[in-house]
Amino acid sequence: MKFFLRASFLLLVTIALLPAVFGSVDDAQSFALQAAEPYVKQGFQVREDYWGGDLGSGEKKAVRQQLFKGNEYWFWLGTEVDRAKISVHVYDSDGKLAEEPDSWEKGHFAAAHVIPKATGSYFIIVSVEQSPEERTHWALVYGFR
Amino acid sequence: MMLFIRDLKLSIGVLCGLALCADGAQAPQRININQLSTTVEDVVVPLPNEIFGALNKLGAVNWRAHVRTDKGPNFTERPRIALLLGTVIADGFIAVQAEDAETVKEIGQRVLSLAKGVGVGNSITPHAKAIIEAADKRNWNNVRRELDRTQNSVQQAMNEVHDEKLSQLVSLGGWLRGTEVLTSVVNDHFSSDGAELLHQPDLLSYFQKRLQAMPEFDLPIIHQILDALVEVKPLIDVGDRRIPPETVKKINEITTRLGQGIVTKD
Numbered sequence: 001m002k003f004f005l006r007a008s009f010l011l012l013v014t015i016a017l018l019p020a021v022f023g024s025v026d027d028a029q030s031f032a033l034q035a036a037e038p039y040v041k042q043g044f045q046v047r048e049d050y051w052g053g054d055l056g057s058g059e060k061k062a063v064r065q066q067l068f069k070g071n072e073y074w075f076w077l078g079t080e081v082d083r084a085k086i087s088v089h090v091y092d093s094d095g096k097l098a099e100e101p102d103s104w105e106k107g108h109f110a111a112a113h114v115i116p117k118a119t120g121s122y123f124i125i126v127s128v129e130q131s132p133e134e135r136t137h138w139a140l141v142y143g144f145r
Numbered sequence: 146m147m148l149f150i151r152d153l154k155l156s157i158g159v160l161c162g163l164a165l166c167a168d169g170a171q172a173p174q175r176i177n178i179n180q181l182s183t184t185v186e187d188v189v190v191p192l193p194n195e196i197f198g199a200l201n202k203l204g205a206v207n208w209r210a211h212v213r214t215d216k217g218p219n220f221t222e223r224p225r226i227a228l229l230l231g232t233v234i235a236d237g238f239i240a241v242q243a244e245d246a247e248t249v250k251e252i253g254q255r256v257l258s259l260a261k262g263v264g265v266g267n268s269i270t271p272h273a274k275a276i277i278e279a280a281d282k283r284n285w286n287n288v289r290r291e292l293d294r295t296q297n298s299v300q301q302a303m304n305e306v307h308d309e310k311l312s313q314l315v316s317l318g319g320w321l322r323g324t325e326v327l328t329s330v331v332n333d334h335f336s337s338d339g340a341e342l343l344h345q346p347d348l349l350s351y352f353q354k355r356l357q358a359m360p361e362f363d364l365p366i367i368h369q370i371l372d373a374l375v376e377v378k379p380l381i382d383v384g385d386r387r388i389p390p391e392t393v394k395k396i397n398e399i400t401t402r403l404g405q406g407i408v409t410k411d
Contacts, residue, residue, distance in 0.1 A: 068195060
């Protein structure tokens with residue numbers, strides 16, 4: 001009986017830990033797409049292509065992206081890790097912050113809104129600011145209209 | 146009483162400000178881009194319709210004049226099929242802009258047959274069907290989404306079998322066709338804002354690097370594209386200066402010549 005209880009307990013702990021162990025960039029992408037959902041109704045076309053990976057707390061990654069003046073862009077960052085704090089910010093090729101003030105971050109999501117003042121290369125900086133995990137998956141999708 | 150109202154307004158203002166800070170993005174106003182060099186990911190190649198969307202906002206475009214219905218030849222060399230596939234997907238976006246349902250449906254079939262030619266037909270079949278169904282219903286947003294999915298699925302399937310170079314040629318084919326149409330539109334009705342859409346030096350560098358890493362694809366068209374990119378780079382890498390009409394014309398001549406090369410047998 002004791003053995004059965006112990007085995008059951010171990011099984012429950014294993015099941016509880018499964019999402020953390022097997023969380024993936026695909027899960028992070030699901031969160032990023034979830035953040036994008038309300039914007040699709042506003043006419044944004046979300047690209048199928050996306051960037052993803054994992055970062056430790058305090059680490060950043062930069063993504064270079066060609067943006068066109070006349071279009072409006074949203075970048076959505078997602079993670080599957082609970083209690084992680086993530087951020088996404090967009091800079092122009094001179095290193096000047098290029099996002100609109102309605103950019104936001106909350107829970108599993110962060111988003112940056114850009115209306116480019118010039119056509120050219122921009123840098124999207126993704127960051128895991130805090131996380132209970134050693135490595136935190138992230139995925140970044142973008143949409144335009 | 147007035148003082149109380151003023152204090153109340155001030156308090157509400159401070160509270161709103163704090164609330165915004167709590168959920169808002171706190172980011173430095175300026176960063177040193179040079180310090181990012183080691184962590185920068187590859188550029189994502191924009192879809193042709195990202196450029197077409199920006200063009201549309203500058204004024205009405207006669208998209209029908211740019212619709213191409215010629216099916217083109219059947220190639221046996223996989224790099225040539227990949228380049229053509231990217232071009233045909235871009236033609237799909239042009240046909241959507243022109244709201245030409247028949248051409249969109251033909252392109253759906255053509256994409257499927259080209260994808261089969263490079264061994265990734267299975268991943269495309271559902272998208273080709275969805276393109277045709279959406280074109281029948283004149284649901285242009287769905288056609289655009291399916292064209293994007295098609296390109297993404299083709300490239301993912303290629304990457305899975307370690308054909309990343311073919312995947313890059315698909316992107317290149319689409320970019321060249323998009324640039325050909327962009328320069329044609331701007332050449333017909335020049336505007337500085339239209340010409341500015343050509344300001345894509347990092348994308349050009351990206352394609353140059355990728356092509357230089359494909360010595361095994363020893364085909365005349367690949368060499369022609371590589372030479373053309375060398376020619377075009379200084380024309381568009383102009384910093385804050387404006388791109389003049391003669392540059393737009395020159396790039397249009399180059400990309401039109403390459404476009405012909407992609408759809409014509411040697």
